[in-house]
Amino acid sequence: MGATLAELAVRFGCVLQGDPAVRVSRVATLQNAEPDTLTFLANAKYSSHLANTRAGAVVLDPRLADSCPVPALLSSNPYATYARIAAELHPLPAIAAGRHPQSVVDPAAQVDPTASIGPNAVIEADVRIGPRAVIGPGCVVMRGAAVGADTRLAANVTLCAGVTVGQRCLLHPGVVVGADGFGLAPEAGKWVKVPQTGSVRIGDDVEIGANTTIDRGAIEDTVLEEGVKLDNQIQVGHNVRIGAHTAIAGGTGISGSATIGKRCLIAGQVGIAGHLSICDDVVVTGKTMVSSSIDKPGMYSGSFSADEAATFRRNAARFRQLDALARRLQRLERGGTHAADPAGDEQP
Amino acid sequence: MGATLAELAVRFGCVLQGDPAVRVSRVATLQNAEPDTLTFLANAKYSSHLANTRAGAVVLDPRLADSCPVPALLSSNPYATYARIAAELHPLPAIAAGRHPQSVVDPAAQVDPTASIGPNAVIEADVRIGPRAVIGPGCVVMRGAAVGADTRLAANVTLCAGVTVGQRCLLHPGVVVGADGFGLAPEAGKWVKVPQTGSVRIGDDVEIGANTTIDRGAIEDTVLEEGVKLDNQIQVGHNVRIGAHTAIAGGTGISGSATIGKRCLIAGQVGIAGHLSICDDVVVTGKTMVSSSIDKPGMYSGSFSADEAATFRRNAARFRQLDALARRLQRLERGGTHAADPAGDEQP
C-alpha cells in the first residue's frame, strides 16, 4: 500500500529532496496532512500553510524547495504531478468484467467480454461496448450507440440512439447524450416539431459532469472533440461543436450551432448564443452572455458583481436613464443650457 | 424507402418545380446534400449555399424558385414543410407493444395493451397508461399518475404521484415532473416543510427537454397548457402556469406562482421571479431577469453582452458610481460649481 518517495520520484520524474524511504499512502491538504500523506502546493495563496505542514512529502515548485520543512518532490508543474501521483495512490476500484444478471442486453448488441455491464443497465440492439468499458447501474444505451474502450458511464446515464463516445471518457451520473435538440418550426401560432436526425460524436478523453445534457444534431452531428472537459449541469444545444481540450464550468448553456474553439476556458453559468463562433484560446468569465462571435483570443466578461442591494438598485435605476444621461452630458459639453429634462430623466 | 417528389408535393401541398420522379430518402444540409437527399432553405443567412447544392430537392419559398439549381418543393412556410417531410423520411422506430419482462408494473395499474413498457420501467398502483404510449427504460411512474395516448417517456424519466400528462407528449431523458415545490415556512431560525399537496397537469402535444424539472403545486396544480415546448434543464416552480404554445429555451428558471401567457418565446437562462404574470405574445431575450409583471406584448431584454474583460471591468467599476455620476451631472446642469466629490465618486 502506498509508495516510497524514491519510487514516486523515479516514476513521476521529480527531483527528490529528503528521505527516499519515506512512504506515503494517500493525499491530504497542506493544513491537515499526516506523516503518511502526500500533499502539494500549486497556489501561492496557500503557501503560508507550507511552514507548518506535517505531510510525508509535498509536491512543489523547485523555487520553493528551501521553504519546505518536510521532504519534497520537486516538479515544474506541481499540480499536474500531484494529480498523477494521487491517481496512483487512490486507484479506482477494480470492476469485474461481465454482465450483471439483472442487466438487460439485447442479443444484437456487441459487448466486449472485458466490459462491465452493471445492474439494471439496458443495452439495446446494435450497440457496441468496447474493451474494459464500464456501464454503471441504471444506465441506458440505446440502439446503435457506441462506447469506446476504457470509457465509464457512472450510473443512470442515458446515451440515446446512435451516439458515439470515444475511449477513456468518463460520464458522471445523470448525463444525457443525444436527446432531441430544440427544433421547432412555427406555423399558424403553433409549433411543428423538426425531426432531429443528426447524432452526437464525442472524442477520446472527454469528461462530462453530472446531469449535463448534450443534444443530438438537427441534421448533422453535435461534436465534442478530444479532451473536452464539461462540468455539471451544462446544456449543449444541437449542432454545437466544442474544440479539443476546451474546459467548461457548471451551469453554462450553449445554444444551437455555436462553434467553440480549442483550449478555451468557459466559466460557470455562461450563456453562449446560437450560430456564432468563438476562436481558440478564449477565456470567458462567470455568468457572461456571449451574444456575438469572438475572433480574438483573450479574456471576455459581461457580468456584474454583487453589491449591497440598496446601492445596486440605486445604480440600476440610473442605468435605465443612461442613454438620457449621456445625451445630457453631450448637451453640456456643447455649451447648451439646461433645458427642461424629459420626464424620467431625473431622479432627485 | 424514401418518396418521389411527386408524392411529397401532393402529400404536403407544395408546388413542384422539376422532375417528379426524383426520389429522396433522407434529409441533409444545403452544403452537404447528396442527390438522394431533401434539404430546405428557410434562413436567408444560408442562401449563398443554394447555388451549389447537390440535393435531390430543396423545400423553399416560391420567391426563391428561380435561384434553385435542383428540383424544388415550393412552400410558403418551407421550414414547417421541411419538418413534416423529414418526419416522414425519418420515422421513429416501431415500438413493440407490451411489457418488458424486466419491467415492474403494479397489478392495480391500468396499462393499455397497445402501450409499451420498457425494461426496468416501474409503474406503480393506480397509474393509467394510454394507448400506444411508450414508457422507456428506467422510467418511474408513481402511484396515480396518468400518461395520455401516444405520449413517450424516453428513458429515466420520473413522474411523481398523481401527475397527469396529455396525449402526444414527448418527455426526454432525465425529466422529473411533480417533485415537491420549494415550500418552506421559517420558524425560529429553522424551516418547516410546507407539504406540497397539489400536482402537475400537462396538456396535449407538450415536449419537455432532458433533465428539465417541473414541481408539483403547493395546494393547487402546476399547469402546462397544450403545445408548450420546453428545452433542456428548465426549472418550473410550483403553481406556475405556462400558456398554450409557449416555447422556452434551455436553462431558464421560473419561480413559483408565475403565470406565463400563450405563444410567448422565452430564450435560454432567463430568470422569472415568482408571483408575477407575463401576458401573451411576449418575447424575452437570453439571460434576462424578469422581476416584475409584463402586461404588454413585445420584446424584453436585460442582459449585457460580453466585452473584453479589461474594458468590461472598467465600465462596471463606473457602474458602481452611476448614481453619484448622475447627481454630479445634475449639479453641473444647474450651474453648480464643482465641490469636493464624496469619496468614491471619482476614479482617476
Add this chain to the structure above:
Amino acid sequence: MGATLAELAVRFGCVLQGDPAVRVSRVATLQNAEPDTLTFLANAKYSSHLANTRAGAVVLDPRLADSCPVPALLSSNPYATYARIAAELHPLPAIAAGRHPQSVVDPAAQVDPTASIGPNAVIEADVRIGPRAVIGPGCVVMRGAAVGADTRLAANVTLCAGVTVGQRCLLHPGVVVGADGFGLAPEAGKWVKVPQTGSVRIGDDVEIGANTTIDRGAIEDTVLEEGVKLDNQIQVGHNVRIGAHTAIAGGTGISGSATIGKRCLIAGQVGIAGHLSICDDVVVTGKTMVSSSIDKPGMYSGSFSADEAATFRRNAARFRQLDALARRLQRLERGGTHAADPAGDEQP
C-alpha cells in the same frame, strides 16, 4: 379522516375562534376553499380573499381574527402552523418495509429491516441504510455510502461511493451526490484529471431538490450542515460548505471551495465564485453573481430587471461607453472645454 378544529387547536397550540366541532380533511387556497378544507393567510397580498372564503377554517394571525368570516385557528406564525397541520391532513403514503424482489442489494450492505428498498434500486457493498429509510425506484447507492434513519431518496437518485446522508433528509428524483468535482490540472495544452478523493457529508433534515448535483471533495469533504434546503437544479462544487438552515433556490451554482454561512437565503440562478466566503445571515437576490467574499450580513444584489428590448439595448450601448462618459463628466467639472472626443465616446 381529517380532524376537528378542537383537535387541531390543542395539537398545534392555536387559539380557536368558532365552532370546535367543524371537521376539515384537506387543505385549500383561500379562494377555492370548500367547507371541509383548511386554509391560511400569511401574505398580506392575499388578504382581500379572506372576506369571501368558504373554508372550514383559516389559520391566521390573531390581529386578523376579526376580519375572518369563518372559524379561525389563531397563530403568531400562521404559515408554519399551516405547514404542520397540512402534513397531518396529507400524510405521506405508508411505505412497506423490506426489499423489492427486483432490487439489487449487495450481501455486504447493511440494510435496516425497517427500511424500504424499491424496485430497481441498487445498493452496493458496505452501504448502510438506516431504520425506516426509503430508497425509491431506480436509486443507486454506491459502495460505502450511508443513509440515515427516516431519510427518503425519491427515485432515480444517485449517491456515489462513500457519501453520507443524515437523518430525516429528503432527496428528490435525479439528485446526484458525490460525483467527481471539476478538478483539472493544465499540462502542455491538455488536462490531467485530479482525482477527487474526498466525499460528501450531508447533515440531518436536509432537503435536496430534483436534479441538483453535489460534487465530492477533491481531498477533504463537501459539507452540507443540518437543515440546509436546496431547490432543484442547483450545482454545488467540490469542497463547498453550506451552513445550517441556509436555503437556496433553483438554478444557483456554487463554485468549488466556497463557504456559505448559516441561515442565508440565496435566490435562484445566483452564481457564487470559488474560494470565497459568505458570512451568516446573508440574503442574495436572484441571478446575482457573487464574485468576492461577503462579511457583513444584509441583502446583496447584482442583476438587472428586464426592460423593453429597444430601451435596454440603447442603455447597454451607453454602458459600453461608461468609463469614457465619466471621464468626460470629470473634464467638464474641472471647467475643461470640450475637446474632440475619442472615437466611440459619442453616439448621436
